[in-house]
Structure formats: structure tokens, C-alpha cells
Amino acid sequence: MSNPLDDLILDLIARIEAGVPPWRQAWKASADPRMPLRSNGEAFSGSNAWLLAFAGAMRGYRSPYWFTFRQALAIGAPVGKGEKASPAILYKTRVVGEPSERSEVGAADDSGDPRVLRYLKTYSVFNAEQLTDCPRAFLDIVDPDPAARIAARNAVLDAIPARVEFGGGTACYVPALDLIRLPHPHAFDTRDDFLATKAHEQLHWSGAAHRLDRTFGKRFGDEAYAFEELVAEIGAAALGLRIGLAPQLLDSHAAYLGHWAKILRHRPTALLEASGHAQRAVDYLLAFSAQGAVTDLAD
Known part of the structure; x- marks a missing residue:
């Protein structure tokens, strides 16, 4: 079974084998690292924080804002033609072993109790600098003192x-x-x-x-x-x-x-x-x- 992050992991392995951890290389020729932000200004966390910071720094983006395709359309700034998306991670949970699902193989453990399965999905996001006619509020970033x-x-x-x-x-x-x-x-x-x-x-x-x-x-x-x-x-x-x-x-x-x-x-x-x-x-x-x-x- 393939991992939704296979392509990203292969890229990371290639960079590591080249001799430099990518989360270090990313900021060699760029500004201070910035916490990646969702379209509403909330900070990404967990793996998404460093994965998107790495992607943004490697591509030279100064804006910390990231949008899904629909979020970009919602502000009237569609993704530019040919722009490459970056993967973000979304964790999902599912309870199996409830009465309606007891017929599923492996749905419950030996005690008959339901189990919670946690799995991940990926979704695509684009930096503000990849959008067409993006509002300046997402682009004019003031450097901290x-x-x-x-x-x-x-x-x-x-x-x-x-x-x-x-x-x-x-x-x-x-x-x-x-x-x-x-x-x-x-x-x-x-x-x-x-x-x-x-x-x-x-x-x-x-x-x-x-x-x-x-x-x-x-x-x-x-x-x-x-x-x-x-x-x-x-x-x-x-x-x-x-x-x-x-x-x-x-x-x-x-x-x-x-x-x-x-x-x-x-x-x-x-x-x-x-x-x-x-x-x-x-x-x-x-x-x-x-x-x-x-x-x-x-x-």
C-alpha cells in the first residue's frame, strides 16, 4: 500500500543522500524561517509547519500564507497556470467495530470492543505568491524587529x-x-x-x-x-x-x-x-x- 507522502519522502531521501538535511539547506540563501499560516491567519502545526516552511524556503517564497485551490478562488486570486502544489497532511480517525461494522474483517479486537483507526491523507496547498492577483495583505510581509x-x-x-x-x-x-x-x-x-x-x-x-x-x-x-x-x-x-x-x-x-x-x-x-x-x-x-x-x- 502506497504512502500519500511517497513522493515527498523520496525527495527528502535524495537530498539527505546528497549530504545535507533539507530542513537545514532550505534557509541557506533565504530570510529567517517563518511559521506557515493558513488563509485565515492561523498557524500550521505539527508536521505541516516544518514541511511547508521547508517547501516555501526552497522555492524562495517570502509570504507565509498557504491556500487550497478553493480558498484561493474564494478571495478572487486563482492559482497561477502551471504552479506546482505542496502537500499538507490531514489526519483522520475512524471507529471500527461498532455493531453496524462487526462483519468487517478485523473490525474489533478479541474483546469485541471497537477500535479507533488513525490514518493520514494529503491535500494540496499553494503559497500566496503562486496566486494570480493575490491581495497585497498576503504578500506585503513586514520583517520583525x-x-x-x-x-x-x-x-x-x-x-x-x-x-x-x-x-x-x-x-x-x-x-x-x-x-x-x-x-x-x-x-x-x-x-x-x-x-x-x-x-x-x-x-x-x-x-x-x-x-x-x-x-x-x-x-x-x-x-x-x-x-x-x-x-x-x-x-x-x-x-x-x-x-x-x-x-x-x-x-x-x-x-x-x-x-x-x-x-x-x-x-x-x-x-x-x-x-x-x-x-x-x-x-x-x-x-x-x-x-x-x-x-x-x-x-
Whole structure:
């Protein structure tokens, strides 16, 4: 049975095998990442947030607004001829095993109780810049004040109560000590490099047994560590969307690229599984700051 995201996953695998995680490459030559917005101004969340941010950045769109074909028609701005859609994810649930469905094979478990099946569908969306005669309100995007953006980045990351030890030349989370080790900020090329690295390690910190208890040994075996790195990579990118922080690549993470491609080839659903764990980690970390306390990130 094919996955609705097969084409996207194959594209991601190709980019990973080329040597650069696509959620990092996307912002190399573009502005700060922006949280993708629906046509009504509500923010996308979960996997859709980083998937659409990645698609928009790769194609050079500045507008964060995305529309379905019908939503574009509703504002009198039809999709331009030949424009390529981007996939968004819609999760559906279905209860099987109710009396009317008991005849279906596998409709209920051995207890006879109904089961809830969760499955995904994809739908097509287009950026505001792909529409014809799109209203300027969706195109004239005002860049945030740099000083305010920096203050927001620091406030969110500093509110996370992880114990951090500075010094040395390695960035890592040490589970046995429940401790993050980071080089001194001045050892990084830029302040954003330091903050992105800090965010990545804070994602690992969130997975401790007494926090989110994120372990993958039974399901992924020798690739469990690589999968945890994938979760942290996606999570740091998703957290960066919230605070305008473009993700950075550390040389020490390059060894995981081949593992990620292998995992996605053998288990395509791993991408969405990693995204789900990453989103839960981002929610957990944002809850420590005022921004996290007042913002709902749930799908």
C-alpha cells in the first residue's frame, strides 16, 4: 500500500543522500524561517509547519500564507497556470467495530470492543505568491524587529531549565548526568550558530526518562541513536520556526545522514513518527516560557 507522502519522502531521501538535511539547506540563501499560516491567519502545526516552511524556503517564497485551490478562488486570486502544489497532511480517525461494522474483517479486537483507526491523507496547498492577483495583505510581509526577535530567541531558550556546562569543543547531552555540554558562545561563528546548537541539545534533554521518556531501542535497534538525532534535528528546526532561528549543521551530525536515509527507505512512516516526537518535544520546551504557555501548538 502506497504512502500519500511517497513522493515527498523520496525527495527528502535524495537530498539527505546528497549530504545535507533539507530542513537545514532550505534557509541557506533565504530570510529567517517563518511559521506557515493558513488563509485565515492561523498557524500550521505539527508536521505541516516544518514541511511547508521547508517547501516555501526552497522555492524562495517570502509570504507565509498557504491556500487550497478553493480558498484561493474564494478571495478572487486563482492559482497561477502551471504552479506546482505542496502537500499538507490531514489526519483522520475512524471507529471500527461498532455493531453496524462487526462483519468487517478485523473490525474489533478479541474483546469485541471497537477500535479507533488513525490514518493520514494529503491535500494540496499553494503559497500566496503562486496566486494570480493575490491581495497585497498576503504578500506585503513586514520583517520583525531584529532586536525583538533576538530577545524572543533568548527568552524562549533561556527559560528551559536544562543544566548546561560550558567549555571544551563538543556539544552534547549526557544522559547519565542529565547535563548539556556546550562550547562557550564565543567559540561559534555566530550567535545564531550557538543558539541553534543549544536548541538541538535541549531537544535531546527533553527525551530523558523522567521527562518525555523517548526511547527507540526496541523498534530501531542499532539505528535508535540515529533516529533520536533525526527527532532532535526536526525538533530544532520546528522550534526555530517559532523564534525565527534558522537551523545550523554541525559536522559531528554528518555521520547520521546515511542512517537517516536508510531508516526512511526501510520505514517511510518514520518521518512522520519522528515529526510527532519532535512536536511533542517542542510543545514541552515552549511550555517553560511565556510564549509556550499562551500558544496552542496542537494539530
